[in-house]
Amino acid sequence: MMTSVQQAYQLAKQQFADMEIDTEVAMAALDRLPVSVHCWQGDDVAGFELQSRDLSGGIQATGRYPGKAHNADELRADLEVAFALIPGAKRLNLHASYLEADNKVERNEVKPQHFVNWVEWARQNKMGLDFNPTYFSHPLSQEATLTHQNKEIRDFWIEHGKACRKISEYFGRELGTASVMNIWLPDGSKDLVIDRFAPRQRLMASLDEIISEKIDTKYHLDAVESKLFGIGLESYTAGSNEFYIAYATSRQTALCLDAGHFHPTEVISDKISAVMPFIPHLLLHVSRPVRWDSDHVVLLDDETQAIANEIIRHSLFDRVHIGLDFFDASINRIAAWVIGTRNMKKALLKALLEPTAVLRQAEINADFTTRLALLEEQKSLPWQAVWDMYCACHDVPVGSRWLNEVRRYESAVLSQR
Numbered sequence: 067m068m069t070s071v072q073q074a075y076q077l078a079k080q081q082f083a084d085m086e087i088d089t090e091v092a093m094a095a096l097d098r099l100p101v102s103v104h105c106w107q108g109d110d111v112a113g114f115e116l117q118s119r120d121l122s123g124g125i126q127a128t129g130r131y132p133g134k135a136h137n138a139d140e141l142r143a144d145l146e147v148a149f150a151l152i153p154g155a156k157r158l159n160l161h162a163s164y165l166e167a168d169n170k171v172e173r174n175e176v177k178p179q180h181f182v183n184w185v186e187w188a189r190q191n192k193m194g195l196d197f198n199p200t201y202f203s204h205p206l207s208q209e210a211t212l213t214h215q216n217k218e219i220r221d222f223w224i225e226h227g228k229a230c231r232k233i234s235e236y237f238g239r240e241l242g243t244a245s246v247m248n249i250w251l252p253d254g255s256k257d258l259v260i261d262r263f264a265p266r267q268r269l270m271a272s273l274d275e276i277i278s279e280k281i282d283t284k285y286h287l288d289a290v291e292s293k294l295f296g297i298g299l300e301s302y303t304a305g306s307n308e309f310y311i312a313y314a315t316s317r318q319t320a321l322c323l324d325a326g327h328f329h330p331t332e333v334i335s336d337k338i339s340a341v342m343p344f345i346p347h348l349l350l351h352v353s354r355p356v357r358w359d360s361d362h363v364v365l366l367d368d369e370t371q372a373i374a375n376e377i378i379r380h381s382l383f384d385r386v387h388i389g390l391d392f393f394d395a396s397i398n399r400i401a402a403w404v405i406g407t408r409n410m411k412k413a414l415l416k417a418l419l420e421p422t423a424v425l426r427q428a429e430i431n432a433d434f435t436t437r438l439a440l441l442e443e444q445k446s447l448p449w450q451a452v453w454d455m456y457c458a459c460h461d462v463p464v465g466s467r468w469l470n471e472v473r474r475y476e477s478a479v480l481s482q483r
């Protein structure tokens with residue numbers, strides 16, 4: 067006897083087959099597209115350094131929902147719950163501030179040994195790790211980091227960057243999959259700046275020094291992330307979009323595009339094809355800005371879909387790395403991970419089920435009527451039946467049933483914290 071999921075899938079499969087789309091091929095392709103889930107949704111970007119510090123750098127996790135993780139064991143347990151509810155391949159994206167050590171470790175002294183538990187956990191869970199140096203929430207980051215006028219402070223942060231590359235390389239070697247290490251720093255100014263040039267020159271020189279040691283790209287990739295502005299840094303950000311496009315292109319590093327880091331009417335989906343001819347790799351921070359870089363949970367909205375379409379339509383699977391970047395402290399944090407990551411994967415599946423060849427041919431023929439008609443009609447094709455089947459095949463709850471698991475864990479574990 068077929069289940070309702072199987073019955074719906076059989077009908078959907080035929081409907082897609084009529085358009086020459088193989089749903090089995092689409093699901094297999096989705097399996098090869100990992101989404102790198104960011105650890106910092108689980109604890110409001112606090113990290114586990116022994117000296118507790120307020121979140122700084124112009125970013126904010128707003129909300130007071132109870133149950134956040136207070137240590138690495140709690141965070142890993144929470145991630146396991148979330149990952150069991152998200153089908154298909156996943157990676158975990160860590161920040162340097164999520165190290166584990168018995169003593170205080172300065173940022174310029176972080177080492178692979180502080181991440182041994184994370185690596186063992188990733189190995190057990192058969193996933194790769196990605197990494198980020200932490201250039202915020204630190205007394206020496208209050209004025210600036212890699213752009214600081216004071217060479218001693220700048221050097222401290224350069225050492226941090228170098229130390230983090232060693233950790234990232236260690237992840238890659240241990241887990242057999244390159245770790246993408248993303249450099250983001252908040253350096254900038256609240257008010258008018260006379261010299262906008264010197265900080266950028268210092269940033270360029272600092273980055274050059276950080277990446278000066280060659281590391282095999284089999285294990286580690288450098289990425290740089292731009293930003294329009296942060297809270298308290300409204301007038302100037304040294305690491306702007308133009309700066310990092312030029313940097314990544316000239317140094318052939320990866321570029322990171324964060325959906326919340328541009329003017330409100332700009333979208334990163336349109337930037338993907340603009341930068342890919344010039345850079346070897348692209349990292350995406352899929353996020354949802356609401357009026358500013360608010361880092362709301364990713365929706366299955368037009369921009370998420372457009373991002374997925376760009377990756378799939380141009381077969382950028384190997385060069386585009388899909389990461390997430392949201393931190394909502396106003397809802398259950400595990401549910402936030404599940405909602406946002408499932409949405410990213412749904413968008414990828416929808417893109418894989420698109421009749422791209424037919425649409426492309428209509429465009430080549432200048433038949434824009436057919437292009438628009440088919441684009442709109444395909445929105446109501448039964449992709450959701452394929453998604454449900456994909457979840458069922460991966461032993462993950464179908465539909466909103468995953469929420470029951472989150473609620474169970476919330477009352478058994480999170481509410482006791």
Ligand SMILES: C[C@H](O)[C@H](O)[C@@H](O)C(=O)CO
Pocket residue numbers: 106111125198250291293324351359391
């Ligand atoms: C915590 C992250 O590194 C941070 O969100 C960064 O990626 C960013 O987007 C800052 O606005």
Ligand SMILES: [Mn+2]
Pocket residue numbers: 250291324351391
């Ligand atoms: Mn980001």
